[in-house]
Amino acid sequence: MKYQSQDQDGRPWSPYLAGALVGVLAILSAYATTVWMGKTNYLGASTTFVRAAGLIEQQVAAEHVAENVYFTKEKVRVDWQFLFVVGILIGAFLASRLDGSFRLEGVPPIWRDRFGDSVVRRAIGAFGGGVVAMFGARLADGCPSGHGLSGMMQLSVSAFVALAMFFGAGVAVAAFIYRRNKP
Amino acid sequence: MTIEHVLGLVTGILFGFLLQKGRVLRFEKQVAAMLLRDMTILKFMLSAIAVGMVGVAALSSAGVIALNHKPMNLGAVLLGGGLFGVGWGIMGYCPGTSVGALGEGRWHALFAIAGMLTGAALFAEAYPWLKATVLSWADFGKIGLPEALGVSQWLIIVLFWAIVGALFRWFEAKGL
Numbered sequence: 001m002k003y004q005s006q007d008q009d010g011r012p013w014s015p016y017l018a019g020a021l022v023g024v025l026a027i028l029s030a031y032a033t034t035v036w037m038g039k040t041n042y043l044g045a046s047t048t049f050v051r052a053a054g055l056i057e058q059q060v061a062a063e064h065v066a067e068n069v070y071f072t073k074e075k076v077r078v079d080w081q082f083l084f085v086v087g088i089l090i091g092a093f094l095a096s097r098l099d100g101s102f103r104l105e106g107v108p109p110i111w112r113d114r115f116g117d118s119v120v121r122r123a124i125g126a127f128g129g130g131v132v133a134m135f136g137a138r139l140a141d142g143c144p145s146g147h148g149l150s151g152m153m154q155l156s157v158s159a160f161v162a163l164a165m166f167f168g169a170g171v172a173v174a175a176f177i178y179r180r181n182k183p
Numbered sequence: 184m185t186i187e188h189v190l191g192l193v194t195g196i197l198f199g200f201l202l203q204k205g206r207v208l209r210f211e212k213q214v215a216a217m218l219l220r221d222m223t224i225l226k227f228m229l230s231a232i233a234v235g236m237v238g239v240a241a242l243s244s245a246g247v248i249a250l251n252h253k254p255m256n257l258g259a260v261l262l263g264g265g266l267f268g269v270g271w272g273i274m275g276y277c278p279g280t281s282v283g284a285l286g287e288g289r290w291h292a293l294f295a296i297a298g299m300l301t302g303a304a305l306f307a308e309a310y311p312w313l314k315a316t317v318l319s320w321a322d323f324g325k326i327g328l329p330e331a332l333g334v335s336q337w338l339i340i341v342l343f344w345a346i347v348g349a350l351f352r353w354f355e356a357k358g359l
Binding site: 009012013014015016017018019020021022023024025026027029030031032033034036037039040042043045046048049050052053054056057068069070071073078079080081082083084085086087088089090091092093094095096099101102103104105106107108109110111119122123124125126127128129130131132133134135136137138139140141142143144145146147148149151152153154155156157158159160161162163164165166167168169170171172173174175177178 | 186187188189190191192193194195196197198199200201202203204205206207208209210211214215216217218219223224226227228229230231232233234235236238239240242243247248249250251252253254255256257259260261262263264265266267268269270271272273274275276277278279280281282283284285286287288289290291292294295296297298299300301302303304305306307308309310311313314317318323325326327328329331336339340351
């Protein structure tokens, strides 16, 4: 494979093992939140972006945030999921430092092959993609964590449809964007 | 920090650790999955789902935990899911992995995070309009597949394991 080099990439675990352990973690977390918080919480990430956006907007336009129906519905506060998302950053940092796979990277290789070395171009792509993806995730009421992992584990009908749409659209867009890249 | 915050933080640290160890935080892995060249992301996700669904089914039927389905709001899930996929393909991260990618030094994820915060703010502005349109088209409510199909959850779980097992064997045979 062109894009990976095992010997320079620390000590990865089998994705089957790491994934199965996430399954165990999700079960334990559902149990622990039920016992200690009185409400079953499932893993998810995208609602935190709404709350974080609300917290930032409050600094400049507190009244506007207070009047917004969606911010009121999702409650702009630092909650369980907010700390969960902060934890992801810390956990990934620890794991990558411990096995030597931490790398500073401004432009990823597949992107460079297609769009060149420009950090500005990558920033525009990442930002623009982020705007569209988060708007979509909030409309669908979940992302690959909330729908993809948690919804699927609960056998939610919405999760099967959402995950199919995520991947279907992703495959179509990736094929279109990177069609000139050599495999 | 309340117990809620401690639980969230500890769970997040473990989740981030496992995401990193499975190497699913990478832009390369996410895009390679969408290009159908490397199925690391799917191996990871489907393994997590297959294991998780057994525990969730057992604990919820025993009345220990509660299920919390996201609404099957057809227009919203189809349109939102499609938009998410388009953005995901360009950004190369999803919300959870963007934060983890930053943790392992891939600092271009910062632009993705900034974009997603902007997207969330825009959604909050558009919400009243969306509520009157897309979100009101066809809402089937919070439904699970067992009720929708009228079959036992365990039958679906056995079928899921069989399909995923076959898929994994195929991935390995093809070197994906």
